[in-house]
Every structure is written in structure tokens, then in C-alpha cells.
Amino acid sequence: MQWIPEYKGDVPRVERFNFLSRFTHWGHTVTFLLCLFTGLALFLDSADWLAAIFGGFHGAGLVHRIAAVAMTIVVAIFVVGNFKVLIAWIKDILRFGLNDIIFIMKFPFEFLGFKVKIPPQTKFNGGEKGNSMLTPTAVIFLILSGYIMWFPAIFPAGLVRLAYPIHDISMVLATFMVCMHGYLGSFHPGSGESFWGMWKGTVREDWAEHHHKTWYDETYGDKASGE
Amino acid sequence: MARMTNLYDVSKCTACRGCQVACKDWNQLPAVIEPFTGNYQTHESTNGDTYTIIKFMEHEDPVDGIQWNFLKFNCMHCFDPACMDVCPQEAITQTEWGAVIKDYDKCIGCQYCTYACPFEIPKYRKREDIVTKCTLCYERVEEGLEPACARTCPTGALTFGERDQLLQVAEERVKFLRANGFPRATIYGKLELGGLNKLFVLTDTPDKFELPIDPKVPGQITFWQDWIQPYFGWLIPVALAGSAVSFVTTRILANKNGDHTEGGHE
Numbered sequence: 001m002q003w004i005p006e007y008k009g010d011v012p013r014v015e016r017f018n019f020l021s022r023f024t025h026w027g028h029t030v031t032f033l034l035c036l037f038t039g040l041a042l043f044l045d046s047a048d049w050l051a052a053i054f055g056g057f058h059g060a061g062l063v064h065r066i067a068a069v070a071m072t073i074v075v076a077i078f079v080v081g082n083f084k085v086l087i088a089w090i091k092d093i094l095r096f097g098l099n100d101i102i103f104i105m106k107f108p109f110e111f112l113g114f115k116v117k118i119p120p121q122t123k124f125n126g127g128e129k130g131n132s133m134l135t136p137t138a139v140i141f142l143i144l145s146g147y148i149m150w151f152p153a154i155f156p157a158g159l160v161r162l163a164y165p166i167h168d169i170s171m172v173l174a175t176f177m178v179c180m181h182g183y184l185g186s187f188h189p190g191s192g193e194s195f196w197g198m199w200k201g202t203v204r205e206d207w208a209e210h211h212h213k214t215w216y217d218e219t220y221g222d223k224a225s226g227e
Numbered sequence: 228m229a230r231m232t233n234l235y236d237v238s239k240c241t242a243c244r245g246c247q248v249a250c251k252d253w254n255q256l257p258a259v260i261e262p263f264t265g266n267y268q269t270h271e272s273t274n275g276d277t278y279t280i281i282k283f284m285e286h287e288d289p290v291d292g293i294q295w296n297f298l299k300f301n302c303m304h305c306f307d308p309a310c311m312d313v314c315p316q317e318a319i320t321q322t323e324w325g326a327v328i329k330d331y332d333k334c335i336g337c338q339y340c341t342y343a344c345p346f347e348i349p350k351y352r353k354r355e356d357i358v359t360k361c362t363l364c365y366e367r368v369e370e371g372l373e374p375a376c377a378r379t380c381p382t383g384a385l386t387f388g389e390r391d392q393l394l395q396v397a398e399e400r401v402k403f404l405r406a407n408g409f410p411r412a413t414i415y416g417k418l419e420l421g422g423l424n425k426l427f428v429l430t431d432t433p434d435k436f437e438l439p440i441d442p443k444v445p446g447q448i449t450f451w452q453d454w455i456q457p458y459f460g461w462l463i464p465v466a467l468a469g470s471a472v473s474f475v476t477t478r479i480l481a482n483k484n485g486d487h488t489e490g491g492h493e
Contacts, residue, residue, distance in 0.1 A: 042315045042337070043460065057316065057335040058356060111469075113477030152338055158447070160342050165451035172459050179466035187470075189477045 004186055004195050012205040014220050016123075016197035021085055024078035025198055031074060032139075034067035036175060043168065068146055075139070092123050093132050099214075100126030110190055120213035127184070131177050138174035141166055230325040230390035231368060233377055234397055235299050236428040237436070238404055238412075239384035242281050242297040244269070246376035246385060250279045250301075253364065253375035273301060275352025278361040279376060284437055298436040299376070299385070302327065302348050302361035303416065304424035309444040310340035310349055310360075313452050325390070325424035326363035334358055343452075345420065345442040363424070393426055400428050420444070 017025070038060040041051040054060035079086055099119040103126030106116045118125075124132055145163035152160040186195050192211070193203040208216045247269070251258070256276045261269065268283045279301035288294050304327045311319040311327060318333035319340065329349075336356040340349045349360040364374035368387075372378070377387040386393065397414050404412035409430040416423035420442050433440050 042335075043456070045315060061335060061337075111473050111477075113473070113480035149338075152342065157342060157347065158445070161445045161447035164339070164342075165447060165455045168451060168455045169459065172462050176462040176466045179463065179470060183470035183473070187474055189481060 005192050007196050007200065008204060013202035014205050014208050014216070015201055016203045016208070017201050018082070018085065019201065020078065020082045022198055022201055024074050024082065027074040027077075028071060028139075031067045031071035032174075032178065035064055035071060035142075036171070036178075038064035038067065039171060043171070065150065068143070068150075071139075072143055075143070089124075089132065093129050095122050096126070096129050100129055103127060104130070111184075111188070113189070121211065121215070123212055123215035123219075125212070131181055135174055135177045135181070138170040138177070141170040142174060145170065228324045230424055231363075231388065232304070232325060232390040232393055232424050232426055233363070233374060234386045234388075234393040234426045234428070236384045236386075236397075236400060237296070237298065238400070238409070238428060238430050239382045240281075240297050240299065241382055241384075242267070242283065243381065244281050245379045245381060246299060247277075247279055247281060249375040249379035250361075251277070253367070254278060254362075272350070273348050273360070274350045275354075275357075275359050277350075278302070278359065282437060284435070286435060294431070294435065296431065296436055298427075298438070300348075300437075302363070302425075303346060303420075304361075304363055305420050306422040306424060307420065309343040309345065309448060313339040313343040313448060315339065322365050322369075324368070326365040326368070327424075328362050328365050329358070329360065331355070331357050331359070343444065343448045345439065345444055390424065390426070397426050397428050404428070404430060 037050060038054055041047050041054070041057065041060045044050065051057045051060045054063045099121060102119050103121060106118060107127055110116050110118070145167040148155050148160055148163040149167065155163075184191055185198065193207040194211075197203040205216075205220070209221070250256070256278070259270060259274055259276050261271060264271070266283045266285070268280065270277050270280045273280060279299060282296075282298045282300045284296045284298070286294050286296075304325055306325070308319065308321065308327045311321060315337065316333045316335055318330045318335075319327060320330070321327050334357040336351060336358060338349075338351050338358055340358055341347060341351065349358045351357075352359050364372070364376075367374060373387040377385040380386075386396070394414075394417060397417075401412045401414055411431050413429050413432065415427035415429055415433050415436075415438060416425050427436075427438075429436055429438075
């Protein structure tokens, strides 16, 4: 059984994500998962077995904080170093339209493996646009509420109390999205090349045209501005 | 076992702070020296090494003029302690006679209890990364002694005993005070938060002693603890189960159709 499609280097390929995007994506993956598992040790009402991996609850707390700072730095690197890409990403999310709605309506069928006809998508399809809105929002809330809980003495008590439910809600939403994103970006047969897009940076040209026709045409096809 | 409690009678307190010293002495807590802030109060509030303080409060009464109030301030040992509910490590427990105590080996210093407490009494002790508070000297009480603070009180402002009996004493004292120049004298701790295992006889309304008149566990804490934490996490297993189902069905359908080209979209 095939887990993810084979990487083909001998066919025409087009760039999907630049180095900094990929570096920060995977940096965020590692730090987010570290924060998640160390945090779950507390959220799951004292999961001793989970805390034991990190050397007990004090150890898990330390790893949680170190990973959280690293995650903040990774996010900052992306925002500062890749500002143009960030703006392009936001602009793409704002193009949310009819084709994206059709995508989201039909997606549950494709999710289970049925063949469906999907209208042309921009760089990020309807589902990816949803993920692009929800996950970063949740992560921003996680970071803000996390620092408030870390340094409660310098914040008003009401804000510290509000940080607990916000941290938990954001964690659950972000983790929900990360589970789906992790699966859809790898083992889901429909995702095809998208894993290589984030791992190596390029995707097969024919895949790009088939899956993200609008993006492909505007960037590499007939409608490219000729950079 | 009947509830055992401290009764603190403000009208008998001279603010000598003997209880503060006795508490430090028994619990072997180092001195914490805070800068002078304009009154006799030694510490802004309880802290990681100070379980009990005497608060000094001044206010101007339109009839009686300047009033100077004292209050021994420390853990109230609530009947239904919010700190115990939120503690993710279950480090906080309640003895059968009503003391709310902490197991410092289990405490991880997350400070959830500090912010769940309606009085913000538990405090963080940085050097050990734990949160500490008054224990009602449970280890003394269980050996048949009184708490250190009650034992040392020279004026009889602090007494220790069974709560039911002390409540009667308190009610009589309040009656006496009301008839003798303190018309607003009241008991605190009888009904507040469903009952506190700590009784106060106050010579004035609780707000004059910086005590909340109707203390409540903060809404954000109950919302988080009663709703978010127990009922929201299921979204994560749903995502994992959905992915697992899809992993199987996509491959079954692909085999059925004899279709090896990659379908759909990511």
C-alpha cells in the first residue's frame, strides 16, 4: 500500500513554497507538537504517562515554555522575513468566493474517496483557506494567552482568568485543524503532490494545473505577468 | 468529625501580629521584607512565604470620622474550594474537619488556584516553583493542638474549636457588639460561598475590611472548568477518527474502481 505519492524529479515542476515558508512551516510543526504534548499532560487531567516522557510535570512545563518561545520566534521569522508571502497569503484567503464554497460543499465526498468535479481553485483551495484563517488565529490566541498565564503578575487578574478558557479553546480548535491538515497534507490520496510542495518546495506542473488551476494560470500559465 | 475552625474576632484584635510571627515560626518560613507603603501593613498581600498577614485599613466615616480597621487575612478554607476544583494535579485536598491543604510534592506551580480563588490567597513561591497557602496547621490539629496563630493570640481574638460552637459564640458576640456601639457588626464566613471554614466577627460591613460582600468564584474560571475542559476536547478524537475512516475508505474506493491515478484535491 502506498502512503504518499512518489516524488518524481524527472517531470516539469513548479515552485509552490519558498525556503523560508517551508522552514517556518516545519519549525512551527515541531514546536507546536512539543507544546501540544506537554500541554496535554495537564489538559488530560494529569496524564502522568505523558508527563513522564518529558521528565515529569516540571520538565513538561519547561519544555512547554521553551517550545512556546521557539514557536513565537518561528512565527516572527515568518512574519518579518517572509512579509511579501504573508501578504500574498492573506490576499489569497480574501479571494474566498463561489468556487471555494463549492469546494467545501463537495469536499466531504472527496474526503471519503468519491470522485467529484471541483471548480478551479486559487493557490489555496476552499478548505485550505479555512485552515489558513482558523489555525493562525488560534495560534495567535494561544501565544497571547500563554504569555499572560506565564507572567500573571504583570497582567490584570481578570485577563489571566480569561486566558485559561481562551488557551484551551484555541488549543482544541488548532489541534483539530492540525490533525486534519496533517492527514490531508500527507496520507489522503487526493492530496497527491501537496506534501512535496511543502517538503521540497515544488509540485508537478500537471498537478498544479489540475488542482489549483487559477493559481497555476496566474503564476506560470497564460495569465502570468511575466516576471 | 465535626468541622474545626478558627474564629477571628476583629473587636478583640490589637494587630500585634503575633499570629503572623507564630505562623512564620511554625511553618519555618523566611522573612519577606517589603518596602514601606505608608501604613503599618507588613505585606501587600499573602505571598509565597507569608501565609497570613494583618491588613490595616483606614476609611473616613461620615458620622464616626476616621476608622482604622485590622483584619487577619489568610486562606478561608472554603467548604467548596475553587482551588481544589481547578488544580490539574489534584494536589489540593480537604481534611474531613475542613482544612484545605496542599501536597507540595504534587504542585507544579501552574498558579491556576491563585486565580480561581475568590480572594486570590494562594501565592507562588518562586524558589521552589510551587504555590503555597495557609494549611490551618492541620498537622498540629490532627495531633490535638491548636493552629499556631490561635495558640499565640494574646487577646483571645483568635479561638479554635468546633465550628458549630464557635458560630454560636460569634452570633452572641455580634449581638453584643450591635448593642454596644457597632450597629453594623456582622459575621463573615457563615454563608459566604456556601460556607467558609473560617469565621469572622466584624465590627462593620465586610467591605470596610476589604472583604468581598458576596464573594463568587470568577465566571471565567467556572466556564473554563465546568464546560470547556470536560466537554470541548472531543473535537480532537473526532479529527483523528475522521482521518482514520477516510484513510480506509479512500483506499477501498480506489481499489474498487481500479483507479491508481490520484484523484481530487488536497
